[in-house]
Amino acid sequence: MHIADGILSNEVCLGAGLLAAGAVGLSLRKLNDTVSLRTVPLTGMMAALIFAAQMVKFPLLVVPAYGHLLGGVLAAIVVGPWAGCVAMALVLFLQMALFADGGWMAYGANVLNMGVVGSLGGHAVYSLIRRHWSGPRGVIAGAAIASWLSVVAGSALFCLEFALSHRHAEFNISSLCAVMTTFHSLVGVGEALITGSLISYLLTMRPDLVDLPGRSAGVVAGISRLLWTGTIAALVIAAFLAPFAADGADALEATAEKFEFASLEKERPAPLPDYEVPLPGVSYETGVWHKVSVSLAGILGTSAVLGITLLMRRFTRSKLDSREFEATHGG
Amino acid sequence: MAVEFLERYSQGQSLCHRWPARAKIVLTLLVIATGTLLPLEYWPASGCLAGLALVGLSVADIPLGYIGRRLALFLPLVLMTALAAPLSRGFMGAWDTAAVIVLRSTVAFLAALWLVSTTPLETLLAGLCRLGMPRVFVSLLIFTLRYLYVLFDELARMKTAQRARTFQRQSTWRSWLGTTQLVGMLLIRALNRAERIHAAMMSRGWRGRMELLDD
Numbered sequence: 001m002h003i004a005d006g007i008l009s010n011e012v013c014l015g016a017g018l019l020a021a022g023a024v025g026l027s028l029r030k031l032n033d034t035v036s037l038r039t040v041p042l043t044g045m046m047a048a049l050i051f052a053a054q055m056v057k058f059p060l061l062v063v064p065a066y067g068h069l070l071g072g073v074l075a076a077i078v079v080g081p082w083a084g085c086v087a088m089a090l091v092l093f094l095q096m097a098l099f100a101d102g103g104w105m106a107y108g109a110n111v112l113n114m115g116v117v118g119s120l121g122g123h124a125v126y127s128l129i130r131r132h133w134s135g136p137r138g139v140i141a142g143a144a145i146a147s148w149l150s151v152v153a154g155s156a157l158f159c160l161e162f163a164l165s166h167r168h169a170e171f172n173i174s175s176l177c178a179v180m181t182t183f184h185s186l187v188g189v190g191e192a193l194i195t196g197s198l199i200s201y202l203l204t205m206r207p208d209l210v211d212l213p214g215r216s217a218g219v220v221a222g223i224s225r226l227l228w229t230g231t232i233a234a235l236v237i238a239a240f241l242a243p244f245a246a247d248g249a250d251a252l253e254a255t256a257e258k259f260e261f262a263s264l265e266k267e268r269p270a271p272l273p274d275y276e277v278p279l280p281g282v283s284y285e286t287g288v289w290h291k292v293s294v295s296l297a298g299i300l301g302t303s304a305v306l307g308i309t310l311l312m313r314r315f316t317r318s319k320l321d322s323r324e325f326e327a328t329h330g331g
Numbered sequence: 332m333a334v335e336f337l338e339r340y341s342q343g344q345s346l347c348h349r350w351p352a353r354a355k356i357v358l359t360l361l362v363i364a365t366g367t368l369l370p371l372e373y374w375p376a377s378g379c380l381a382g383l384a385l386v387g388l389s390v391a392d393i394p395l396g397y398i399g400r401r402l403a404l405f406l407p408l409v410l411m412t413a414l415a416a417p418l419s420r421g422f423m424g425a426w427d428t429a430a431v432i433v434l435r436s437t438v439a440f441l442a443a444l445w446l447v448s449t450t451p452l453e454t455l456l457a458g459l460c461r462l463g464m465p466r467v468f469v470s471l472l473i474f475t476l477r478y479l480y481v482l483f484d485e486l487a488r489m490k491t492a493q494r495a496r497t498f499q500r501q502s503t504w505r506s507w508l509g510t511t512q513l514v515g516m517l518l519i520r521a522l523n524r525a526e527r528i529h530a531a532m533m534s535r536g537w538r539g540r541m542e543l544l545d546d
Contacts, residue, residue, distance in 0.1 A: 004405070004408070004409055004436045004439065004440060005363050005366075005367055005435065005436060005439030005440065005443070006366065006367050006409075006431075006432060006434070006435025006436035006437075006438070006439045007409070007412055007413075007432055007435075007436060009367075010364070010367055010368065024468075028467055028468075032539075037529075037533065037537060037538070037539050038529055039471075039539070040470060040471055040474050040532075040539070041474065041525045041528045041529040041532060042525055042529070043471060044471050044474030044475040044477075044478060044525075045474075045475075045478055045521050045522065045524065045525035045528070046521075046522075046525075047471070047475040048475045048476075048478040048479040048481075048482045048521070049482060049517065049518055049521040049522075051475070051479055051482075052479065052482040052483055052486050052517065053514050053517065053518070055483075055486070056486070056510060056513065056514055057510075058507065058510050058511075059503050059506050059507055059510070069514070078518070078522070086471065089468075090468075090471055090472060090475050091475075093468075093472060094452075094472065094475060094476065094479070096443075096447075097447055097452055097455055097456075098447060098452060099447070100401070100440060100443040100444045100446075100447050100448075103363070103436075103439055103440075103443065104359070104360060104363055104439075104443055105363055105364070105367060105439070162412075162415075166416070166428050171416040171417070171419045171420050171424075171425040171428060172419040172420050173419070174419075175418075175419040175420075176415050176416065176418075176419040179415060179418065179419065180415065194511075197507070197508075197511045198511060198514060198515050198518070201511050201512060201515035202515055202518065202519070205515065205516075205519060206519050209519070209522065
C-alpha cells in the first residue's frame with residue numbers, strides 16, 4: 001500500500017503533500033479546540049497502537065493467506081476522525097523514518113490515500129450509515145462498509161495520482177484503474193473483516209469506547225428491510241456507476257492537463273510534442289471489457305461486505321443480546 | 332527485543348553515523364529529488380546515484396545481506412506497480428514508463444535506507460525539527476515512539492500468554508477469533524494507559540507543549 005519514491009512525479013507529490021498537510025493541520029486545530037491537553041497522549045497512543053496492530057497477522061477466513069490491519073477507519077471510530085487522521089499521519093511517518101517504508105517525497109500522497117481518506121472519509125461513511133441504522137449492528141456494518149470503501153477509494157486516488165504523474169506516457173488509464181480497484185476491492189474485504197470483528201469485540205468488552213447515540217427501538221425492528229433495500233441500492237450503484245467513475249478519472253485527467261498546461265510549460269524541460277494529443281485517454285481503445293470488470297469488482301465487493309455484515313451479525317447475536325444492549329444504551 | 336527490531340543498524344559508530352543529522356537529511360532529500368527528476372535517457376547518472384548510496388551504506392557497515400533482503404521485499408511491490416502501465420496496454424508499449432519507475436524508486440529507496448539506518452530516530456527528529464518541521468508534530472512523534480516500545484513489549488507478553496494456553500492447532504475461525512481478541516485487548520489496554528499517562532502528565536504540570544532537548 002505504501003507508495004515508494006519515484007512512482008509519482010514531483011508535482012503530484014507536492015500537490016498531494018499540500019492537501020495532506022492541510023488536512024492534518026486542520027485535524028490538529030480541531031483537536032486543540034476540543035481536547036487540547038489530551039491531544040498528545042491520546043493521538044500518540046493511538047498511533048503506537050495502530051503501528052503495533054499492523055504487525056499482527058490475521059489468518060484470512062476466505063483465502064489461505066494472511067492480512068493485516070490498515071487502521072484508518074478503526075482509529076477514526078475509536079478516537080474520532082480528527083485524532084484518527086493525525087494518528088495515521090504519525091504511523092506513516094514512523095514507518096518511513098524507521099524502515100524506509102514509503103518514500104520521503106511520496107509521504108504526502110501516502111497520508112492522503114491512507115490517512116485522510118481512511119479516517120476523515122471513512123468516518124463520514126460510518127456516521128452516515130449510523131444515522132440510518134442504530135444499534136450494535138449498525139456500528140459493525142458501518143465500520144465494515146467504511147473500511148472496504150476507504151481501501152477502494154484510496155486505490156482509486158492512487159490511480160488518479162499515477163495518471164497525473166505520467167500524463168505523457170502511453171498507457172491506458174481506464175484499464176489501469178480497473179486492475180487496481182479490482183485488486184484493492186479484495187484487499188478491502190480483508191480490512192472490512194478485521195475492522196468489523198475488532199469493533200464487534202470492542203462492543204462486547206467496552207461499548208463505551210464506541211460512542212452510541214441512542215435511537216428508538218422502532219427503527220431497530222426495521223433493520224432487515226433496510227439491510228436488503230440498502231444492499232440492492234449499493235449493488236446497483238456499484239454496478240452502474242463504477243465504470244463511469246473510471247471514465248470520470250479520465251475526464252478529470254483531461255481537465256487537469258488543460259489546467260496545468262500553462263503552468264507546467266515553463267517548469268518542464270522535457271520535450272513538449274506530447275501536448276499535441278489533447279485527450280490521451282480517448283485516443284486508445286476504451287473497450288467494454290474493463291467496464292464490465294469494474295462492474296464485477298463493484299458487485300463482488302458489495303456482496304462480500306454484505307456477507308461480512310451478516311456474519312458479524314450472527315457473531316454479535318451470540319455474544320450480545322440486542323434487547324439487553326438497548327436497555328443499557330438508552331432507546 | 333523490540334528495540335533491536337525497530338532500530339537495527341542506526342545505533343552504530345561509523346563515519347556516516349557520526350555526521351550531523353541535518354546534513355544527512357538534506358543530502359538524502361537532494362539525492363532523492365535528483366533521482367526522481369532524471370529521465371530515462373540519463374540512466375548512467377541514476378546508476379551513479381545508486382552507486383553513491385551503496386557506497387554510503389557500505390561505509391556505514393550495513394551488511395550486504397540486509398540490503399539484499401530489504402531490496403527483495405521492496406522490488407516486487409515496485410515491479411507490480413511499474414508493470415501495471417504496460418499491462419494496461421496489453422504489454423504493447425509503455426515499457427519506458429515501467430523502466431523509469433523501477434530505476435527512480437530503487438535510487439530513492441537506497442538513499443532513504445542509508446538515511447534511516449545511519450540515524451537514530453531521536454537525532455533524525457531533532458534534525459527535522461531544526462529544518463522547520465512543526466513542533467506539535469515532532470512532540471507527537473516522540474510520544475508515539477516512546478510508547479511504541481511499551482506496546483510492542485505488551486503485545487509480545489500477550490502473545491506468549493496466548494501461546495502458553497493454546498495446546499493444539501486451531502481452526503482458522505478459532506485463530507481468527509483469538510487474534511481479534513489479542514488486538515482488541517491491546518487496544519483497550521492502550522487507551523486505558525493513555526488515560527493514566529494523561530493524568531500523570533497533568534499532575535506534573537503538562538501544559539500541552541513538549542520541551543525538546545536537542546544538541
